[in-house]
Amino acid sequence: MFNFSKNTFKHGVHPPEHKDDTCTMKIKQFPFAPVMIIPMAQHLGAPSQVVVKEGQEVSRGQLIAKANGYMSVPIHAPVSGVIKKIGLVHTLSGNRCEGIYLEAFPFSGQEVPAGHGVDWRTSNQDEILAGVQQAGIVGLGGAAFPTHVKLKVPDGKKCEVLMLNGIECEPYLTTDHRVMLEQSSDIFMGIRYLLRSTQAERVIIGIEANKLDAAEHLQNNIPEGLPVEVKVVPVKYPQGAEKMLIKSVLDREVPSGGLPIDVGVVVVNIATCAEIGRLLPYGHGIQERVVTITGPGVKKKGNYLIPIGTPLRFALEEVGVADNISEVYMGGPMMGMSVSNLDISITKGTSGIVVFTEGETKKQGKPMACIKCGACVQACPMSLNPSRMGILAKHEAYQEMLDQEHIMDCFECGSCAYVCPSNIPLVQYFRQSKSSIRKQKLKANAH
Amino acid sequence: MLTKTLRITTSPHLKKGMDTPTIMRHVVYALLPVAIFSVFVFGSCAFWVLATTVLSCLITEFLINQIAGNHNSLTDSSAIITGLLLGLTLPPIFPLWMAAVGGFIAIALGKMAFGGLGNNVFNPALVARAVLQAAFPVAITTWYPAMQADRFQSLPSSLFTTPFFQPVFDGVSGATPLSAFKFDQVVASANDLAFGFVSGSLGETSAFLILVGGIYLWYRGIINWRVPVGIIATVFLLSGALYLIDATTFAPPQFMVLSGGLMLGAVFMATDMVGSPMTNKGMWIYAVFIGLMVVVIRSWGGLPEGVMYAILLANAISPHIDRMVKDRVYGT
Ligand code: SF4
Ligand code: SF4
Numbered sequence: 001m002f003n004f005s006k007n008t009f010k011h012g013v014h015p016p017e018h019k020d021d022t023c024t025m026k027i028k029q030f031p032f033a034p035v036m037i038i039p040m041a042q043h044l045g046a047p048s049q050v051v052v053k054e055g056q057e058v059s060r061g062q063l064i065a066k067a068n069g070y071m072s073v074p075i076h077a078p079v080s081g082v083i084k085k086i087g088l089v090h091t092l093s094g095n096r097c098e099g100i101y102l103e104a105f106p107f108s109g110q111e112v113p114a115g116h117g118v119d120w121r122t123s124n125q126d127e128i129l130a131g132v133q134q135a136g137i138v139g140l141g142g143a144a145f146p147t148h149v150k151l152k153v154p155d156g157k158k159c160e161v162l163m164l165n166g167i168e169c170e171p172y173l174t175t176d177h178r179v180m181l182e183q184s185s186d187i188f189m190g191i192r193y194l195l196r197s198t199q200a201e202r203v204i205i206g207i208e209a210n211k212l213d214a215a216e217h218l219q220n221n222i223p224e225g226l227p228v229e230v231k232v233v234p235v236k237y238p239q240g241a242e243k244m245l246i247k248s249v250l251d252r253e254v255p256s257g258g259l260p261i262d263v264g265v266v267v268v269n270i271a272t273c274a275e276i277g278r279l280l281p282y283g284h285g286i287q288e289r290v291v292t293i294t295g296p297g298v299k300k301k302g303n304y305l306i307p308i309g310t311p312l313r314f315a316l317e318e319v320g321v322a323d324n325i326s327e328v329y330m331g332g333p334m335m336g337m338s339v340s341n342l343d344i345s346i347t348k349g350t351s352g353i354v355v356f357t358e359g360e361t362k363k364q365g366k367p368m369a370c371i372k373c374g375a376c377v378q379a380c381p382m383s384l385n386p387s388r389m390g391i392l393a394k395h396e397a398y399q400e401m402l403d404q405e406h407i408m409d410c411f412e413c414g415s416c417a418y419v420c421p422s423n424i425p426l427v428q429y430f431r432q433s434k435s436s437i438r439k440q441k442l443k444a445n446a447h
Numbered sequence: 448m449l450t451k452t453l454r455i456t457t458s459p460h461l462k463k464g465m466d467t468p469t470i471m472r473h474v475v476y477a478l479l480p481v482a483i484f485s486v487f488v489f490g491s492c493a494f495w496v497l498a499t500t501v502l503s504c505l506i507t508e509f510l511i512n513q514i515a516g517n518h519n520s521l522t523d524s525s526a527i528i529t530g531l532l533l534g535l536t537l538p539p540i541f542p543l544w545m546a547a548v549g550g551f552i553a554i555a556l557g558k559m560a561f562g563g564l565g566n567n568v569f570n571p572a573l574v575a576r577a578v579l580q581a582a583f584p585v586a587i588t589t590w591y592p593a594m595q596a597d598r599f600q601s602l603p604s605s606l607f608t609t610p611f612f613q614p615v616f617d618g619v620s621g622a623t624p625l626s627a628f629k630f631d632q633v634v635a636s637a638n639d640l641a642f643g644f645v646s647g648s649l650g651e652t653s654a655f656l657i658l659v660g661g662i663y664l665w666y667r668g669i670i671n672w673r674v675p676v677g678i679i680a681t682v683f684l685l686s687g688a689l690y691l692i693d694a695t696t697f698a699p700p701q702f703m704v705l706s707g708g709l710m711l712g713a714v715f716m717a718t719d720m721v722g723s724p725m726t727n728k729g730m731w732i733y734a735v736f737i738g739l740m741v742v743v744i745r746s747w748g749g750l751p752e753g754v755m756y757a758i759l760l761a762n763a764i765s766p767h768i769d770r771m772v773k774d775r776v777y778g779t
Contacts, residue, residue, distance in 0.1 A: 369565035374725030414459030
């Protein structure tokens with residue numbers, strides 16, 4: 001019934017999916033933590049700027065931090081309460097940043113007052129982009145890139161296709177799956193805004209074949225006159241990466257170093273689109289997001305609508321974890337980060353929390369010599385040579401990695417390290433190499 | 448209250464099943480039937496040759512690790528593979544001290560001198576075999592008939608030759624099928640060749656068991672099927688063409704494929720990850736190159752057997768193949 005495409009990108013891997021645990025579980029509202037911890041650095045770009053004072057009472061949905069420039073978004077109170085403290089808070093990266101401790105009023109009505117809505121029928125491009133920024137929307141797929149920046153089609157470029165990313169290729173995660181099943185009207189409303197702001201001619205929703213129910217549901221509910229096409233592609237990791245998705249669905253390749261718009265495409269995560277459709281008509285800001293909490297160590301696995309700023313510790317206690325948990329990841333197990341400190345919070349970019357127990361994690365074995373098995377070469381979706389790059393990285397031969405091996409095209413998907421039998425921490429090498437190369441470039445430019 | 452200390456790992460946090468020691472172990476499993484069958488065909492002497500090469504490989508690797516202060520690399524089983532492969536390329540009555548020297552050379556020169564597993568350019572077993580060929584030309588080309596009646600009761604005395612003395616080879620020394628063809632134009636039956644009841648080196652015996660081992664390794668995702676298929680197809684087609692042109696000088700294609708170390712080389716040696724290219728395209732080039740060289744050396748060279756040199760040459764060009772045939776990077 002919908003467009004099933006056999007097309008896919010080259011290489012890639014098939015990690016075990018583990019999605020069955022949660023993909024049938026309806027999104028449930030999560031309780032409010034007694035104290036919310038809200039970091040200002042929740043997105044790529046400049047951290048937001050606090051506009052409240054200690055001791056001040058705020059109501060749910062109220063602006064508590066404003067955008068700090070174009071590459072930034074505001075933050076809204078996730079709950080009505082009182083600002084206890086403004087100070088440093090822990091973040092996932094291990095660094096600390098400024099943050100707000102918000103003590104929730106027990107039993108307060110959690111109504112969100114409406115702000116200035118944006119009408120999709122009458123507003124122009126700039127008004128919509130401003131509305132998206134004011135709502136504090138960032139990419140909910142995990143990268144947390146400010147969405148209004150992404151939606152801005154540069155002068156001289158044209159957006160032909162608006163691509164909605166419903167791939168969700170990370171194992172264990174099912175948030176996008178649930179959003180597609182439960183929030184289709186929000187999604188189609190979001191599409192109206194996105195179509196107007198990007199001026200795209202058509203919309204394609206890309207979905208992997210393991211979510212046929214979602215594809216079917218969306219297909220059946222396309223409103224009259226919306227140029228939307230649902231396209232189902234074979235399951236493969238990392239198809240959710242923009243470049244892979246565009247290759248699979250449109251058979252176009254984004255040029256090395258370029259952006260999707262260079263091939264006439266703007267890609268938006270499906271949950272982000274739903275959020276736009278949900279918030280913009282009412283001028284609301286984003287206060288919560290859907291998070292999959294799952295993994296062998298979790299007792300009440302599920303998809304939860306969690307207030308942003310909920311401390312991870314509270315979230316885990318609420319769902320219950322096994323005694324022998326050993327690792328906690330924010331995001332999926334392929335690209336997510338492992339957590340060292342439970343005092344961090346759930347932010348706009350948190351798509352999932354995966355908890356592993358002692359028995360379930362294969363201890364990362366000691367790295368051994370590369371046996372040139374070629375498994376990484378046959379796995380890399382960008383067709384790079386991770387084996388050679390790994391050896392070069394060890395010798396800090398960054399120039400060669402840049403000139404001969406296209407290191408900057410590596411987007412750290414982890415497929416190579418996933419298959420490497422010698423446990424070589426390839427992605428870690430590449431992350432370091434890329435940041436060294438960027439630093440060198442900055443230095444060179446400064447001279 | 449949650450107070451657990453958590454382990455920090457880097458992404459990806461999932462791992463595909465097999466690690467390097469497991470891979471190596473599976474190769475050993477795949478080689479064992481071939482080794483056991485060679486003992487059945489040639490008797491106890493085959494066991495001693497294999498045991499000697501394996502042991503001397505292990506001991507050499509252990510000693511070099513000790514001296515160089517490396518971590519203990521014996522657990523990865525790769526030395527056992529080298530030992531087995533080397534033993535399988537030797538004649539069943541090969542003096543044991545020479546076999547021990549071979550094991551030493553394989554590890555010391557073929558592997559550790561390059562920096563250990565993964566850094567060696569050439570297949571260590573073949574390096575050793577090439578050195579032995581140069582050092583002991585007589586011993587390494589003295590063959591022994593298969594399926595001797597008393598093969599489990601007595602051991603050929605040449606096995607126990609004292610080092611540096613000229614061995615005296617007892618019993619009949621049978622020609623291998625390849626030399627029989629090369630020098631006397633005698634063609635062995637394909638059936639005998641396939642199931643191993645011919646004289647020759649230990650691992651030349653059963654094409655069938657080698658194939659089973661190869662299919663096992665392919666099934667486990669350890670070897671790339673393009674290599675053995677490419678080699679065998681090239682040898683078959685090329686020698687078939689030559690045979691059609693002149694059936695008196697050139698051997699029939701099925702004979703070319705089944706005789707000598709071709710099957711063992713194609714399935715177990717050319718597929719060695721370290722010495723073969725990394726892309727599928729590269730694998731094809733590498734395989735066709737080996738097939739071509741085998742036919743050329745066997746047909747026009749002075750030696751009956753060419754697999755060893757063909758693979759060593761291909762090992763040498765494999766890094767260059769990788770440099771030249773890369774997959775096109777996405778978006779370029
Ligand atoms: S992490 Fe980089 S090098 Fe490794 S597979 Fe992904 S894109 Fe390729
Ligand atoms: S997968 Fe690991 S061992 Fe195999 S070639 Fe790549 S880096 Fe080397």
